[in-house]
Amino acid sequence: MLRAYLHSLRYGLLSSLRRPVDLASPLIFFVMVTSLFPLGIGPEKALLLRIAPGIVWAGALLASLLALHRLFEPELADGTLEQMLLSPEPFVVLVAGKISAHWMTSGVPLAIVAPVVALQYGLDGPALGALLFGALLGTLVFSTIGSIGAALGLGSRGGSLLTALLVMPLQIPVVILGSGALTASLTGVQPAPYLMLLGALACAALALAPWATAAALRLSQE
Incomplete structure (x- = not known):
């Protein structure tokens, strides 16, 4: 299963890097x-x-929604998704690798850019650190939960809008916790409780989202 996961991760990374416009x-x-x-x-x-x-985290949420359309669409278009379904390897493992690749190519760059953009608002060192750590966790949740919406809207007319409508209510807690951690850091309060809750959400999403996404992809191909 590890080999299947790494193969899917490598494929997802290479597939994303071939489309720099979608990444940027x-x-x-x-x-x-x-x-x-x-x-x-x-x-x-x-x-x-x-x-x-509020602005930084709302912008991060909207940017993550913008990136969801390319999560499974290329695989659907070139027939790779059908091959993944027919593969003897566990489908959920292949899906987990694809989600990981999406986070590495969209969520991680977004988390790195966020502190740089936040300098415009006069944030100091501790606040920038809280933003970076929170953004890494938050974008991980954005990618994992977003994969469920992307799978449900795959191949449908107006799929991007449908994905946004399905996913956004589930991702609002991430925005609340992320902005709460940043606000706490700016006011001299320890942001650790907010970050720990974000970490708990990330762990729950990692455990459950690949299974739900795999089930949604199977339904979309039946």
Whole structure:
């Protein structure tokens, strides 16, 4: 199973790297959305610090939704998804590898860019660290839960909109916890409780989402 997972992960990474435009689009969108507010509000540091957590995390959520359309669509188009279903390897393991590749190519870059973008809001060192760690956990949940919506909307007309409608309510707790951790760090409060809850959500999503995604993909191909 480990070999099957690593093979699926490698395939997912290579498939994503062959489409640099798809990789860059969510990052560009995230940078544009989060940069508009400092430009519009002006250099009022107190106000920028107050609105930074909500804007950064809302932008991260929207950018992650933008990246979900390419999670399984290429595999559906070239027949790879059907081959995965027919493979003797456990389908859920192959799906887990694909989800991991999606997080590495969309969630991790987004988490790395987030602290750089947050400098526009005047965040200091501890807050930037809390944002980076929280974004790594949060984008992991975005990718795992988002994979369920991407599988349910696969091949349907208006699938991107359907995926967003299905996934966004489930991802709102991540935004609340992530912005809460950043707000706590900015106000001198320990952000560890928020980050621990984010970690718990990530563990639960990792344990359950691949199974739900695999079941949804099987239904979409029947």
